[in-house]
Amino acid sequence: MKTGAHARSLLSLAMLLLLAGAAWAEVCPFNEVPKATLAQYDQQVVLTEAEKQQARTEHAPWGAARLCNRLLEHREYLVCYDPQTRVALWVAYRLRAADVTDLPRKNAFRTDPRLTADETAVCDDYRGSGYDRGHAVPRSDMNRSPVVQANTFLLSNMAPQTPILNRGMWAYLEDSVRQWAVKFNEVYVMSGSVFMGSPHTLPSGRVGIPRQFYKIIVRVDPTGQLQSQAFLLTNGKSLPIPPTQHPVGVPGQHISAANADSYLATRLKPIIVIRLLAHTDFFPDLPPAQKQALVHADPSDLWPK
Numbered sequence: 001m002k003t004g005a006h007a008r009s010l011l012s013l014a015m016l017l018l019l020a021g022a023a024w025a026e027v028c029p030f031n032e033v034p035k036a037t038l039a040q041y042d043q044q045v046v047l048t049e050a051e052k053q054q055a056r057t058e059h060a061p062w063g064a065a066r067l068c069n070r071l072l073e074h075r076e077y078l079v080c081y082d083p084q085t086r087v088a089l090w091v092a093y094r095l096r097a098a099d100v101t102d103l104p105r106k107n108a109f110r111t112d113p114r115l116t117a118d119e120t121a122v123c124d125d126y127r128g129s130g131y132d133r134g135h136a137v138p139r140s141d142m143n144r145s146p147v148v149q150a151n152t153f154l155l156s157n158m159a160p161q162t163p164i165l166n167r168g169m170w171a172y173l174e175d176s177v178r179q180w181a182v183k184f185n186e187v188y189v190m191s192g193s194v195f196m197g198s199p200h201t202l203p204s205g206r207v208g209i210p211r212q213f214y215k216i217i218v219r220v221d222p223t224g225q226l227q228s229q230a231f232l233l234t235n236g237k238s239l240p241i242p243p244t245q246h247p248v249g250v251p252g253q254h255i256s257a258a259n260a261d262s263y264l265a266t267r268l269k270p271i272i273v274i275r276l277l278a279h280t281d282f283f284p285d286l287p288p289a290q291k292q293a294l295v296h297a298d299p300s301d302l303w304p305k
Helices: 003-020 035-045 049-059 146-151 163-184 257-266 271-278 288-296
Strands: 070-073 078-082 087-096 132-135 158-161 186-194 212-220 226-234
Touching (some): 035 146, 049 087, 087 163, 132 163, 212 271, 226 271, 271 288
Antiparallel strands (some): 070 078, 087 158, 186 212
């Protein structure tokens, strides 16, 4: 048997075993993609070892952040999933200018077929909780095809976010990242959850609620040096709402674009601060001197858009 055919045969076997063990897999109510289509999309998350390595190389070129309980590789991004808190602990991906495109949103919330019933969050965990299912990898960063967009709705890519954060300042930051990807041709994004002490949980008691969320954006400047911006936002209920966001049913103070940028500037942090809070070692494969310079850099101004 040829190597390529052998790899495809193993992948087909893995898919059959996966689907056989995922009879509990759940599709959440009020989705906009048919269940039969989602079942086909679920097959896209089963990668060969070579494809997993390619994903790690492309989306974490300076090394995947360490201290990960369960790494779930997609072709377009990496998800570090925590089976204890049942949230996306961190994600990493390369975002190119060509990836920033429009595609109508179609909700496709469902459990990840790679996780067991004990490991995964379920639809009822979030229902009536007062928290949004916040994407770790934004849906709008993955509009390159319907299947890629739909697979960002796996609950393994979620963490509880307050509506005013998820639909307000966090969405504004995500939009800013896309503008930077276009301006600088490509950026690398790392985003994650911060827990402090014993985590609060959703009413079901199964899903931890992060106290804060971080986003780290890295670009390579024309001289070949790495430049970064890192943000730390509180998962709170009293936050300003940027002018480009209009969260339905969420009361709050709307602010101008200039004030929204000023607010984000106050949330800039050196990466070392996030490293200590998240207990995560970023850029493990960078040479020590370069890594030290990057994680201790303390930018005070936002990149131009």
